[in-house]
Amino acid sequence: MASNIKWHKTKFPGVRYREHETRKHGIQPDKYFAITYKYEGKTKTEAIGWSSNGIKPQIAANILSELKVNQTQGKFPQTLKQKKEMATNHLKEKETRELAEKEKGITFDEIWSQFYRPQAKSNKAATSWKREESLHRIWISPAIGTIPFADVSAIDLERIKTNMAKKERSPRSIQYALATVRQVYNVAKKMDLFNGDNPVKKIKMPKMDNRRTRFLSEDEAEQLLEILKDKHHQLYIIALVSIYGGLRAGEIVNLEWKDLNFAEGMVLIRDSKNTLSRHAFMTKRVKKELREFRRQTDPTQKPVFSAQKGKKINEVSRSFNEAVDELGLNVGIDDRRQKVVFHTLRHTFASWLVQRGTPLYTVAKLMGHSTLAMTERYAHLAPDNLRAAVTVLDN
Incomplete structure (x- = not known):
């Protein structure tokens, strides 16, 4: 401790204190108590604490007495530091025991x-x-x-x-x-x-190939869109954006007008499934329908598409399944991977691109896939491209 600090003795040997320069405890200056004793042949001084925190000379003297008795009998703690460490460890052990007991009972x-x-x-x-x-x-x-x-x-x-x-x-x-x-x-x-x-x-997780492989032909897509246009115009626009933009349902219903750049024909998809933002692109048909939809709705509406009374859409309308049933697209199909659902529209977007020779890497970027492996399910749809690659060996 600093040599310029003035220490005062108490009536208890080995216990002393210093006074705070300004702070009071009651009508007297606040006092800081310390103990001094021999340990392993060296003089050791350790702080006990302030009287304002409940420390009294008698308490300091009792602690000092305990340490001296333990040194004589070869017990622990023999220093104040050891005493504090043992108290901390005891508290941790108590908490561990209580947690263990709690774990045993709670279901x-x-x-x-x-x-x-x-x-x-x-x-x-x-x-x-x-x-x-x-x-x-x-x-x-x-x-x-x-x-x-x-x-x-x-x-x-x-x-x-x-x-x-x-x-x-x-x-x-x-x-x-x-x-x-x-x-x-x-x-x-x-x-x-x-x-x-x-x-x-x-646990060993069950093996599976749960990926949907069904996509729509151009005729099926047009028939589905026509029915939706008559039944539920907003759902028709949503389906159109998915088929020709590759967006997930959740990405579409979260779109705001500020995300649509009609001049560049681009759509900003913020906070997608993979947490990364990306851009999609509008076809002429999508751009035309979205512009018309904007003219028919409140320009301040958030998001672009909403349920009744402006509430957020939480799930695709039943009108979609009704349209699928009307076309009989799922008749006789038991394998759920082959059934037409709203997500089929996104698969249709990717499948059409691959069939037209778009590289898988480009399709992956447009789909927002985190790995190319997710896009490889569409590779078989480009047989002519694969065959053309092998013909180079004939030359």
Whole structure:
């Protein structure tokens, strides 16, 4: 400690104090207490604290006495530093024990409802959250809901797989259910509610090829657009943008007028599925229809497309499925990958481009794919290009 500080003795040997220059504790100056003693042959001085924080000479003397007795008997702590470290470690051990006890009792469903559900509902898209909640209600909760969170095992999770497989749920749905469980454990760990291993790591995910491969022919697309134009004009525009721009439904319903550059024929897609913004391009037909739509709607409307009373569109209108049924596009088709849904329009955009010789890399950029592997599903649609590449060997 600094030599210019004036220390005062107390009636307790080894206990002294200094006074604060300005601060008072009651009517007297605030006092800072320290203890001085021998440890391993050296004089050691350690601070105890201020009287304003509850420290009194007797308390300092008791601490000093404890340390001296421990030195004599070979016990610990023998210094104030050791005493503080032991107190901190004891507190951590206590917290660990309490957490362990808490983990033993709280069930999976309690973690879900009290901690996971509130943050997921506020942070995720409505469609994603509704899917998770449905999987929890039908498959996850019946299997592991009442089991203590820390005790859920791989066997318990296999029960979810088995139950879903018996009801002929797709591998993708099973994978989604297990991924939801995994997210619950990840959130619990981040919130310090659980410190064990994520049990989903021990589960083998079902193999699958859940990619949709169906796309529309030009005749089918035109027939579908014509029906939509009569049934639901706004949905017709939305479908047109997807077929000729490759946009996802969620990207379209989030568009604002400021994102549409009619002069350049460009569409800015902000915060897409892969979190990166990108540009799409308007065909002459898309530009014409969007301009006409703007003239018919409130120019201040946000977003461009909205549900009744200006509310945000959360899902594609039933009119789309009605139009598909009217054309009979899904008659006799059991494989869901071959069924026509709204997302089929985006696949149609990519498929048409590849059929017309557009390089896969370009298609990937226009689609907003994060990897070229996602676009390779369309490679078989360019047989003439592939055949032409091999003919160079004939020369």
